[in-house]
Amino acid sequence: MYVLGIETSCDETSAAIVKDGRQVLSNTVTSSLDLHKKYGGVVPEIAFRMQLETIAQVVDCALKESGISKKDIKLISVTNGPGLAGSLLVGISFAKALSFSLKKPLLGINHVYSHIYANFLNGERIGFPFVALVVSGGHTSLFYVKSFDSIILLGSTLDDACGESFDKVAKILGLGYPGGPLIEQLAKKGNAQKIKFRCSGTKKQLDFSFSGIKTAVLYAARNKHLSENEKRDIAASFQESAIDTLVKKALLACKIKKVKSLVVGGGVVANNRLRKKFLEEAEKNNLKAYFPPKGLCMDNAAMVAGLGYQLFKKGYRSDLYLNLDLN
Ligand code: KG4
Ligand code: ZN
Numbered sequence: 001m002y003v004l005g006i007e008t009s010c011d012e013t014s015a016a017i018v019k020d021g022r023q024v025l026s027n028t029v030t031s032s033l034d035l036h037k038k039y040g041g042v043v044p045e046i047a048f049r050m051q052l053e054t055i056a057q058v059v060d061c062a063l064k065e066s067g068i069s070k071k072d073i074k075l076i077s078v079t080n081g082p083g084l085a086g087s088l089l090v091g092i093s094f095a096k097a098l099s100f101s102l103k104k105p106l107l108g109i110n111h112v113y114s115h116i117y118a119n120f121l122n123g124e125r126i127g128f129p130f131v132a133l134v135v136s137g138g139h140t141s142l143f144y145v146k147s148f149d150s151i152i153l154l155g156s157t158l159d160d161a162c163g164e165s166f167d168k169v170a171k172i173l174g175l176g177y178p179g180g181p182l183i184e185q186l187a188k189k190g191n192a193q194k195i196k197f198r199c200s201g202t203k204k205q206l207d208f209s210f211s212g213i214k215t216a217v218l219y220a221a222r223n224k225h226l227s228e229n230e231k232r233d234i235a236a237s238f239q240e241s242a243i244d245t246l247v248k249k250a251l252l253a254c255k256i257k258k259v260k261s262l263v264v265g266g267g268v269v270a271n272n273r274l275r276k277k278f279l280e281e282a283e284k285n286n287l288k289a290y291f292p293p294k295g296l297c298m299d300n301a302a303m304v305a306g307l308g309y310q311l312f313k314k315g316y317r318s319d320l321y322l323n324l325d326l327n
Pocket of ligand 1: 135136137138164167179268298299
């Protein structure tokens with residue numbers, strides 16, 4: 001069964017064709033990132049105007065690359081939240097129009113859950129239940145996943161998302177946007193033990209807080225002319241501490257929920273240091289850690305099509321009243 005996925009929750013415009021929820025036949029992603037760089041973050045107004053201009057071509061391109069035709073599509077699956085309202089509406093409106101004109105069913109998909117699903121694309125078999133951690137620019141959340149339609153929130157960030165703190169620290173160090181890959185690159189030659197940054201504690205042990213560590217970096221860097229070496233040490237020390245917190249809380253969630261599988265998703269999971277640390281610590285604790293392929297960590301429509309397939313099989317459907325769900 002061929003599913004068309006559409007994803008426009010942030011600055012990306014993406015469309016994909018996925019067969020039977022597993023096999024990615026095409027996954028076209030364009031981004032307005034370059035237009036946001038000079039502002040140091042995504043400007044919603046710019047993002048959705050670009051998405052309006054590109055969505056039709058992106059869907060065409062995904063169809064062409066997959067080798068299937070419009071009539072072969074059995075479901076149109078679209079991200080309907082959380083994310084930027086204007087951006088989401090572009091994807092939702094396009095998906096509705098296509099669903100109406102092609103007479104194909106429509107299904108709205110939660111963006112955060114679709115990041116978890118990225119782990120199931122291209123063949124990975126992961127048994128339920130498991131603990132999932134989604135670490136992106138907008139979210140840092142731990143879930144207990146009993147099935148694709150039974151996902152229970154265990155904890156989430158009280159302030160900044162982890163990816164957002166990478167972006168802000170990169171800005172403080174004058175590196176540019178998006179900050180995650182730039183921090184990772186700079187940290188490679190830095191001393192991660194040089195500065196003891198720590199994430200703030202939280203009342204509930206499975207919640208996160210990243211705004212304190214970002215402020216600590218600001219104090220370490222403020223009013224100083226930092227040498228390249230000092231910048232490297234700050235980047236490495238920050239990165240290590242942020243990753244430590246993610247690993248510790250995720251392992252604790254596995255212990256509390258008594259599960260043996262830990263599934264990690266979201267843009268920050270492109271980070272190699274994070275992957276290494278999760279693998280090492282999972283092994284020490286007799287757990288198995290899963291990550292999506294690198295190309296499926298960031299926002300993409302393949303994960304939306306994949307999760308759409310699974311939920312459609314369980315009987316879920318949306319209709320033309322499908323709207324944003326920003327929670
Ligand atoms: O999942 P995603 O594409 O978008 C959201 O749903 O938010 O994640 C984007 C986030 C950005 O904050 C970016 O800085 C971060 O993922 N990111 C990274 C890396 N690559 C992307 N963070 C740390 N290390 C990386 N290599
Ligand atoms: Zn995302």
